[in-house]
Amino acid sequence: MSTVTLDHVDHLIDDDVDRPLRYEIFRAKWDSLKTATHLRRVFLGCLVEIVGVFIYTTPVLCAVYGLMSSPSGLDQIKTPFLNIVTSLTCTLSVCLAVVVCMSSSRGYLHPSFTLMTSFTGLCSWYEAPFYIVSQIIGGFLSTTVVVGIYWDTIRPIWKAYKMGLLPEDKIWSSTGLLAGIINVKPHSRTWGPVFLNQTVECAMIAMVVSAALDSTNVFVAPTMVPLMSGAIFGLALLANEPGYIVDNFAIWIGGRTTCTFIFGRADLCFPKVDTLNVIFGGLPGYALGFLCYWLLLADIRRPSASTVMQQAELEAEAVAETAQRIHADTKALKAEKRAMAKLHEQQRRLQQLQNRGPQNEIRMSYEPRQHQEEQQIRQRLACPPLEHVQVAHEVQGMRMGEGPTGVRSAFRSSSPERLRSVRGHGNDDKEDDEVGAEGDDVFGFDQGRVSASVYSIQTTPSSHLERGMTPTRASQNESVVGPLPNFKRQ
CATH class of the missing domain: 1.20.5 (Single alpha-helices involved in coiled-coils or other helix-helix interfaces)
Incomplete structure (x- = not known):
């Protein structure tokens, strides 16, 4: 059983951490190697042209031969339907080819664009032939691959033609077997309308691509170049009612080279007038489109x-x-x-306090003390907070200590002068003073009943007590009759 040590784990972690760095170092060295000299840069540009043309040509030719392999044949297929299929396929294939190869392309994947950029100085004249040849090689490879893909469909028809069972129109015409790779003019069309058609459409392609590549055009971002290029090529094929247009002669020169290489009929693969139109027919339209945009529509003074x-x-x-x-x-x-508002409020309150004067300060300091003393008196009297309390008592069969029968105060007070006037039956003022002096004693009643006779206990307001005023005898007509609560000596 194998064991994994800590050193082995550290080694694995170091490898995982260093692997991206090693890959980046390798890529940096390789990029420097492949672009170290001018010859290497040109060779790299040629490879990019081959790959780009192959990417956007192969899907379109496969779509055409897919329709040709149907039982009805290409001669029974309506031209508008063929245009729709090829235009949609061309839009997507051109867009993808530009996305993949445009960042490294120096010939712009099109012979006419290569020549136009050479005129403007974006591409050198001695590099242009290499890029154009590379584009033709890309067209040759794409058509060869398409023929190989559909060889099972092409071989029986070609054998029948070789045996003399089929006429030449079934092979070499615009609706024949090899129409997808040689692109010959229909017999029903004359050269005037065909030339006008492809000139206008190539000029439109050149203007749109120039607008997409213009760095001063603020309405098009660089990321929109693939979409705009694919859209204009697809639109050109969709609007091509005659069914014949030469927009990129590298494709058709490469396709005719494939035809000659596989089928061996160079005279039929390269018809003279048709070949001249393939090579030079689109150049006037592209030149017109470039000049129209860069001389009239573009403004290089803009940033x-x-x-x-x-x-x-x-x-x-x-x-x-x-x-x-x-x-x-x-x-x-x-x-x-x-x-500031808070500061103004504080100043206003301070000014109000200053305006009140010392009397308000004395009253404000006196009121809490007065309230506290009133609360103490009310607790000792155990009565509700009224200004005057009058209680009528009659004590029967009670004995209150050794002294004469009477009623003594059951209220406790820290100051006898604040609680006076506990008057009994037949007691005089002297007895009242004694009762007030003995206000701290508390007597309880065992049992008793209050009725009939009237005694009054009067408490004066606290303001009078503070001034030393003596309470007065209450009127005997004012009485409250009720049971006397039980008190216990504390």
Whole structure:
């Protein structure tokens, strides 16, 4: 049983961490190697042209031969339906080819574009022939692959033709077996309408592609170049009512080379007039489109789109910073206003206190003490907080200590002068003073009943007590009759 040590784990971790770095180092070395010299850069550009043309040509030719392999044959297929299928396929294939190869392409995957860029200086004249030959090689490879894919359909028809069972129109015409790779003019069309058709459409292609590649065109981002290029090529095929247009002669020169290589009839694969139209028929249209855009529509004085976008981003950042600064200033101003309002309120209250004077200060300091003393008196009297309390008592069969029969106060007070006037039956003022002096004693009643006779206990307001005023005898007509609560000595 194998064991994994800590050193082995560390070694694996180090390998995982270093692997991306090693790959990046390898890529950097390889990129430097393949572009170290000018010859290597040209060779790399030629490879890119071959791959790009192969990518966007093969799907279109496969779509055409897919329709030809149907039982009805190409001669029974309506031209509008063929245009729809080929245009949709061309749109997607051109878009994908541009996405894959445009970043490294120096010939723009099209012989006419290679020549136009050579005129403008974007591509050198001595590199242009290599790129055009590479594009023709890409067309040759794509047509060869398509013939190989559909060889099971092509071989029986070709054998029948070789045996003399089929006429030449079934092979070499615009609706024949090899129409998908040689692209010959229909017999029903004359050269004037055909030439006008392909000139106008090639000019439109050139203008749209130029607008997509123009760095000063702020309405088109660089990422829109593949979509715009594919859309205009697909539109050209869709609007091609005659069913014959030469938009890229590298494809058809390569296709006719494939025809000669496989079927061995160079005279029929390269008809003279048709071959001249394939090579030179699209150049006037592309030249017209390039000149129309760059001389009339474009304005090189404008800044590039990347510069405009950078300026727009900087302006947006400045606007955002200004908005944040305004927001912060507004918050600070609101906080300052709240602080000033609070300060003004404090000053107003202080001014009110100063306007009240010393009498208000004495009254404010006296009122809590007065309230506290009133609460103490009410607790000792155990009665509700009324200004005057009058209680009528009659005590029968009670003995209150050794002294004469009577009623003594059951109220406790820290000051005898604040509670006076506990009057009994036949007791005089002297007895009242004694009762007031002995106010701290508490007597309880065992049992008793209060009725008939009237005695009054009067308490005066606290303000009178503070001034030393003596309570007066209550009127005997005012009485409250009820049971006397039980008190116990404390």
